[in-house]
Amino acid sequence: MRILICEDSVLLREGLVRLLEHSGHEVAAALPDTTELFTTLEHDMPDLAILDVRLPPTYSDEGIRAALRIREQYPDLPLLVLSQYVEERYASELISAYTPALGYLLKDRVADVTDFVESLEQIRTGGTILDPEVVAQLLTRSNHDNRMQRLTARERTVLAAVAEGKSNQAIAELLHLSEASVEKHITAIFQKLELEADGTGNRRVLAALAHIENQAASPQPRQD
Incomplete structure (x- = not known):
């Protein structure tokens, strides 16, 4: 696998290069910032890109904004955001489309090299x-608490499909419903999870994340 790295820390960047090459992968480019990122992608597309969230010159959100731009221009490029921080606004926007081949990992929590390579x-x-x-x-920001238990069995089924990244049309075909019915179910899900549109969050991604967090608990749903 050919991998592009965009990381300002020399130690971490070189550490990633050594780790990846030792694991049998090729580092296509190792960049300190986003200055040459899109030129590099245009001329030499890797199999996967790793970006830090905070990069020069301001060390605020250059990296994750570049990730969003990559998702727009090269939606098929597998992408890993690797950071010390959760940039909530952009993280929500990046994940909201539920396009495949995407990762967001925190540096401090990547403790096992084997797990990291497997994640890639x-x-x-x-x-x-x-x-x-x-x-x-993201879920704390939405303050959903135990509101998943408010959903009916049908709403949970719709939400599970949302979490898999399915469009309303695809959900309608899967469940043999009209798109209007699916839209009504999704509206009800937003209301029950108290995910109101506030201009800063993405209700669809937060609802899907609520499903991901709660699916292991599997509380008994109400019936329609």
Whole structure:
């Protein structure tokens, strides 16, 4: 796998280069900032890109904004955002489309080299890898608490399809419903999870993340 790295820390950048090459991968480019990022992508497309969130010159959000631009221009390029921080606004926007081959991991929580390399390989093959802390912070921001229990069985089924990245049309075909019915179910889900449109969050991604966090608990739903 050919991998592009965009990381300002020399130590971490060179550490990633050595780690990836030792694991049998090729580093297509190792960039300190986004200055040459899109020129590099235009002339030498890698199999996967790793970007830090905070890069020069302001060390605020250059990296994750570049990730969003990559998603727009090269939607098929597998992408891993690797950061010390959860940039909530842009993280929500980046994840909201639920396009495949995407990861968001926190540097401090990447403790196992084998797991990290496996995560890259999963992303390369279309997987979505989200750090649990990223999910937790986005959900805390939505303040959903235990509101998942308010959903009916049908609403849970619709929400599960949303979490898989399916469009309203695809959900309608899957469940043999009209698109209007699907829209009504999704509106009800937003209301029950108290995910109101406020201009700063994405209700669809937060609802899907709520499903991801709660699916292990599997509380008994009400029937329609």
